[in-house]
Amino acid sequence: DQQVKQNSPSLSVQEGRISILNCDYTNSMFDYFLWYKKYPAEGPTFLISISSIKDKNEDGRFTVFLNKSAKHLSLHIVPSQPGDSAVYFCAASSSGNTPLVFGKGTRLSVIA
Amino acid sequence: GAVVSQHPSRVICKSGTSVKIECRSLDFQATTMFWYRQFPKKSLMLMATSNEGSKATYEQGVEKDKFLINHASLTLSTLTVTSAHPEDSSFYICSAPSLTEDYTFGSGTRLTVV
Numbered sequence: 265d266q267q268v269k270q271n272s273p274s275l276s277v278q279e280g281r282i283s284i285l286n287c288d289y290t291n292s293m294f295d296y297f298l299w300y301k302k303y304p305a306e307g308p309t310f311l312i313s314i315s316s317i318k319d320k321n322e323d324g325r326f327t328v329f330l331n332k333s334a335k336h337l338s339l340h341i342v343p344s345q346p347g348d349s350a351v352y353f354c355a356a357s358s359s360g361n362t363p364l365v366f367g368k369g370t371r372l373s374v375i376a
Numbered sequence: 377g378a379v380v381s382q383h384p385s386r387v388i389c390k391s392g393t394s395v396k397i398e399c400r401s402l403d404f405q406a407t408t409m410f411w412y413r414q415f416p417k418k419s420l421m422l423m424a425t426s427n428e429g430s431k432a433t434y435e436q437g438v439e440k441d442k443f444l445i446n447h448a449s450l451t452l453s454t455l456t457v458t459s460a461h462p463e464d465s466s467f468y469i470c471s472a473p474s475l476t477e478d479y480t481f482g483s484g485t486r487l488t489v490v
Contacts, residue, residue: 298479307382307469307481308420353420355479363410364471364479368419 267291268356270367279376283341287354287367290335294356298364299328299339301350308353312339344374378404378474382482389460389489397455397485399470405450406472410479411443414467423468426453460489 269288277283285299295316300308314321314328314337321328327340341348351371355364379402389395399409407428412420424434424445432445442464444456453472457464470482 300481305386305467305484305486307483309481310479357479363422363425364420365422366412366420 265290266367267294268354268365268367270352270354270370272370273368274371274373276373276375277344279346279374280343283339283344283348283372283374285339285341285352285354285370285372287337287339288335289337289356291356291358291365292335293358294365295359296357297328297330297337298355298357299326300353300355301348302353302369303350311352341372344372346374346376348372349374378402378472378480380406380470380472380480380482382470382485384485385483386486387488389487391461391489392459394456394458395460395487397457397468397470397487399453399455399472399482401451401472401474401480404472404474406453406474407450408473409447409453410471411445411453411455412469412471414469414484420469423455428453457487460487462489465489 298313299311302308312326312328314330330337351369353369354367381400409426411423414420423438424432426432426445426447428447447453465488469484
């Protein structure tokens with residue numbers, strides 16, 4: 265039973281355009297959501313997070329939107345750059361020092 | 377920012393031997409560390425939660441006697457894969473929540489059992 269779902273295994277976007285990566289969750293106890301970027305054989309790199317009291321958080325080219333009623337969040341990258349090509353993981357946790365639950369990841373390819 | 381140092385980054389071992397993976401929090405104290413495993417093209421799956429000074433909590437389906445976790449100090453947690461088999465070959469990553477960073481991750485260990 266997957267609590268965090270990333271239904272698109274891959275996404276291809278042209279350089280300069282917007283990349284939108286989607287994530288759905290089922291556990292209503294989740295109140296903190298994160299996005300990580302990962303290269304093969306490396307640990308995940310934190311990108312951006314959002315708590316359930318917000319519906320939007322922005323950091324430079326990265327914006328995360330949270331729709332609690334739909335249990336859906338998305339990561340927007342604009343403008344997309346070739347260096348953004350990687351696998352992006354959505355993760356969620358509930359309050360306290362609880363472990364993260366990860367989605368299966370979406371491989372983003374930004375084409376020059 | 378908070379840094380978790382994980383060693384080794386890559387290890388090849390023979391079947392039947394044991395391998396120890398270390399995770400150190402370099403500039404903060406980690407009372408809790410999480411150990412994940414990633415299969416090829418799969419998500420990161422939580423294996424266990426290690427707690428400083430007490431026994432680790434294992435997820436369902438993870439063999440406690442095979443994956444020994446020790447968290448003897450506030451800055452060091454170790455995962456020992458005992459009597460390794462080829463099916464234990466995987467990518468193992470540790471993570472520690474810190475006060476200032478969001479779930480800092482180690483750089484991962486690629487284990488290959490031959």
